Amino acid sequence: MQALKTTQISGKIILVPNCNPVGTNIKAGEYTQGRFDPVNGTNWNRGYFYDENQVREFATTVDKSSSLDAIKSEFRQRLSASIEAKLAQPWGLGLAQQLNLKLQKIAVEADVVLDLHNGPVSTRHVYIPEYAKHAAHQFSIPHCIFMPNVFAGALDEACFCTWWLLQDCLSSRFDSEFNFGVEAFTLEMGSQEVIDFAEGEKDALGILGYLASKGVLDNQQYQPAEMQRLGVSLADYKTMFTDFGGMVEYCVKPGQKVKKGEVMARVLNIDNLDDDQAVHSVLAPCDLIPMLHFPSASVLSGTQLYKCFTNYKEL
């Protein structure tokens, strides 16, 4: 891939391939542990740092005459210093948090942060903060989830919540709109146990299309694809759990439109093979599109069977 030519973007661009340095190497059985610390179950992607009060306080110190660039630069120093302080605390930090903070120190300097993930058995989808909704048309990903300004520990949230809140504070304080142009996304690039070089190349082209739309690259060569794009708000992105364990046949595929009442899965309870209760059907509670399903055919009660778009709209 040719070197990126940065133009209008003042900060760096960082692409974060699934940042699980321990998880990729550790096996328990034939499969990969993936996003959970095998020692204590910590999700490797939920230990990022966000201090709402720090943002609010900083906003009160901003001088109205400062340029956007000056504010960004000053704010980045503060963020970086607070991450350093956290990393240096005398009682230490857990492994996930250590790794997350080191990565976040780099991300603080970037105007574009793309966190590249994989799901269990999954179709392509992307998490987009509401304030950067236009980006849905710059990526070439058919399914978009729009995120509110709420921090739940992930890298994209740690980035966009920070700048979003600062913009809101300054806009309200000075009664004029502020836009620092910082964007952060999580791109879900398919199934965790499937590597496909050809699909990977398509994904890379899609990312170049986004960067071209931002003016970072020559936009003649790379362009967002023309395609149907569907969007939901985070509140309409629902997890479906099973109520019973057993061997499961997944009857619908990630990305497939499903009507209310259709059979999504059949769960076979091998303790009941002799009677009519052997097979339970899991029905769609409403019209939906599954984004991913659990990767194993053996499930316990309470397993996350599917995560689904509901109330989705064409963009």
Place this chain on the structure above:
Amino acid sequence: MQALKTTQISGKIILVPNCNPVGTNIKAGEYTQGRFDPVNGTNWNRGYFYDENQVREFATTVDKSSSLDAIKSEFRQRLSASIEAKLAQPWGLGLAQQLNLKLQKIAVEADVVLDLHNGPVSTRHVYIPEYAKHAAHQFSIPHCIFMPNVFAGALDEACFCTWWLLQDCLSSRFDSEFNFGVEAFTLEMGSQEVIDFAEGEKDALGILGYLASKGVLDNQQYQPAEMQRLGVSLADYKTMFTDFGGMVEYCVKPGQKVKKGEVMARVLNIDNLDDDQAVHSVLAPCDLIPMLHFPSASVLSGTQLYKCFTNYKEL
């Protein structure tokens, strides 16, 4: 053990032995998975339910003339109904949460909730809500951690936060003190991979001593032990993480008083066996008493090495 004779306690007493129905049976290697769901790392003990708004709203509906018993009874119905509603939600729930909510439905009816835990390699200690601080002298446990009114997902918190907030709301609304007499604690009963029937009998006698102090049992026979009791606030109960991985010798024992600067552990990095950097010493950053240490001699950077009392006081 003779049957308990309940007297003044209006609700039930529940004792919850480490509620990890899946965790106890599942092995990964020779040891037991314990408190983490092996599928996704969920802590089995952090999926309880607490709705602050529900408590605040209920407090506004209480009639000043109602008896304490009437308020308790009415409130319990509400709590129970909201747990039922959560269990019945159409998209289902994770396994830990299913199990937690079923247990919590029972706990809602109790005046005394004792959640019996084990730690990694651990000495006896107990979590006590600040409003029930007197209980430190009713148990026979040498180390007491006093909890603020903050919910972090555990059973004891789900119980005591609820009643504590209701008491505060009503006390403030009616300008007189309310005390429903509901208490909840987590008792840490030693090391997870050690069973000792004789120690278990002592633990049981200690619990009977507490129940006798509450007037539930004949207090001639069972009494709290005369012993030194040390206490800390939760903010002074600190986790010490390692900054480097390796093979570790634990140089101080759970329960042992340690002075600032003493060696708590030596970590041997087998990649550096030939040079002076092979062994790192972990020093006590202040005077402290470790309550527990990590159960394995092999640690990664970022492992929780010790959890420690600091700024502790004799009670």
Place this chain on the structure above:
Amino acid sequence: MQALKTTQISGKIILVPNCNPVGTNIKAGEYTQGRFDPVNGTNWNRGYFYDENQVREFATTVDKSSSLDAIKSEFRQRLSASIEAKLAQPWGLGLAQQLNLKLQKIAVEADVVLDLHNGPVSTRHVYIPEYAKHAAHQFSIPHCIFMPNVFAGALDEACFCTWWLLQDCLSSRFDSEFNFGVEAFTLEMGSQEVIDFAEGEKDALGILGYLASKGVLDNQQYQPAEMQRLGVSLADYKTMFTDFGGMVEYCVKPGQKVKKGEVMARVLNIDNLDDDQAVHSVLAPCDLIPMLHFPSASVLSGTQLYKCFTNYKEL
């Protein structure tokens, strides 16, 4: 499925669905542990019992005038007694062996033993003892592995080695052919993490076709499929290991004919992303057909990447 009508078969028929009572329930991460005891790695399917000396000694006691049925019946009593004795030994047995022996006690009474397995990511194939080679045309499975009279711990071997050796001993002692009509097979029914009810029905029909060919069922209704069948001797069924770890793209599918030198897999070493060494290609060392591949996209050096038919012949 209608009830089976047994006719010429004197003993029982047993079908053993993947006999991993612990393995099916235990999870380490999202996937299923499958055929390995999570405590100590024991393969659940390799703890069966075979005592060559017992068979040889029994053969010396057979009276020439005895009927086949009398010999079978007497031999089965001996086998059953020796399994009982092993189960009762005062120092106990490992879990896998306990379960295996209990199952084997049932199998001793059967004339047909079908052990139903799943592989990692796998196409259908069947293990057939050389002396029952004709069965390749009675099953409807495209890939057949012919087994020598060697015991390696599996259930089918424990069954067929026993009767095969007895036949050989008696044939040689009395200089006339003995055939007790006992057959045992392992049927590999596809991928371990895929449940597909429609495929399962086809598999069941194939088994009924075998039983009909044996005269157990009305052979008008159920018949072996007309299809290409390929066979190899066990010595030509080869395991391909990787020499390097990384993220792997499987370029050929189980069941696909591959020519010598074709790319079977590409392994991406993410530590070398910047140079030409990032991707290693794994080439076919000869003409072959993979039966199965490793189920994960993340492999260590020394991982069993594929198991392959080589020197296969049409039957």
Place this chain on the structure above:
Amino acid sequence: MQALKTTQISGKIILVPNCNPVGTNIKAGEYTQGRFDPVNGTNWNRGYFYDENQVREFATTVDKSSSLDAIKSEFRQRLSASIEAKLAQPWGLGLAQQLNLKLQKIAVEADVVLDLHNGPVSTRHVYIPEYAKHAAHQFSIPHCIFMPNVFAGALDEACFCTWWLLQDCLSSRFDSEFNFGVEAFTLEMGSQEVIDFAEGEKDALGILGYLASKGVLDNQQYQPAEMQRLGVSLADYKTMFTDFGGMVEYCVKPGQKVKKGEVMARVLNIDNLDDDQAVHSVLAPCDLIPMLHFPSASVLSGTQLYKCFTNYKEL
């Protein structure tokens, strides 16, 4: 520790600290996977190479006039070449076998091979080949297991079986005794999850005492300890399995003499807490000394509870 001064020993001395490069780093839960490959349960210490036929064939080629040193040197070249050939085979090897063979290539050149292990919860013991029985008095380890000339996959066996068989073949062929002076042992150095630097120093001194007894070191300074030593043949080193699962209290310690009928463990079945069947006692089936017990308090039926010396004798 001062540098070793080699004198009479012609080959190298190798000390192998528990050779589990993957096992030491991999965690499943808080503990360490230890001796089992987490992917497929392969024991890291059972993939060594021994080819009985190669030894027998070599013995037929030895010229009577050759010196011992010449025979050793020639034999080592053959062994080394056959290991190389195995490592280079076109279909590859499993990870454990790859690592084992690389280590064995080094061991082939050594006259003394010491494989340093840890057990679950364990006292010190040592495996000694029968032909080197005198070494029991050169080590300072109280418990000795004497090994027959049988290969079961371990490093010490791969070394001593090879030289032992060669000695036997040559002694029988030339009717005079051959002794190549090659010795190999497995030293069990205590519990796998306990690091104790002071104990480690004692263990190191014991090894120096053995080396001094062999004349490798100045034997004034380092000497075997005066102590009681107990020995058993491998056939009398017995594994005790449980017949039922539950929570277990280990009532006797590794190294403790136990009389027939004494209680060794109590297993609590928490499903039967209300009745008399809640606790099973595990009794000693004969006089014995446990060397190690299972490291967890939670056991399944079929767990290896203890490994024990029976019919032991003072040496």
